Amino acid sequence: MTGNVDGESNADRMRLFVEQVQHEGRFELIDRLVHADYRNHTTEPGQGADREGLLATMVALHAAFSDLSVRVLHCVGDGDLVATHKIFSARHTGPWFGVPPSGNEVRFRVMDLVRYRDGQMAEHWAVADALSLLRQTGALS
Numbered sequence: 001m002t003g004n005v006d007g008e009s010n011a012d013r014m015r016l017f018v019e020q021v022q023h024e025g026r027f028e029l030i031d032r033l034v035h036a037d038y039r040n041h042t043t044e045p046g047q048g049a050d051r052e053g054l055l056a057t058m059v060a061l062h063a064a065f066s067d068l069s070v071r072v073l074h075c076v077g078d079g080d081l082v083a084t085h086k087i088f089s090a091r092h093t094g095p096w097f098g099v100p101p102s103g104n105e106v107r108f109r110v111m112d113l114v115r116y117r118d119g120q121m122a123e124h125w126a127v128a129d130a131l132s133l134l135r136q137t138g139a140l141s
Helices: 010-023 027-033 051-064 130-137
Strands: 034-040 065-078 081-092 105-117 120-128
Touching (some): 010 051, 010 081, 027 034, 034 051, 051 065
Parallel strands (some): 034 120
Antiparallel strands (some): 065 081, 081 105, 105 120
């Protein structure tokens, strides 16, 4: 059961978010795909936990990493929950939360769990390989 009257599953909606917002940078879709009461339960210092914080993070991601590619390795939906396992690849060409641009190519994995409500992303938890990312940007040796 998808829980959506239009037949689109929550996993389909998650793939759309990854492809259009994370990969392509179509930030105008956030209001349509993300619930007004959205909460990110695993923010990093400097990130907002609401929908505006998500928008700011996506804008910062695209500003810091050129040629950004986000590839979904696994996407599994169960009722209102969707889990994804993704690989982000890019070149670090702008500042990222205080880390100056290195020009280095980076590649890191992220696993997300998202709860959907009313066909929109409402809650988010993530585990990101931040240590690998920091090493690849030169912030850690």
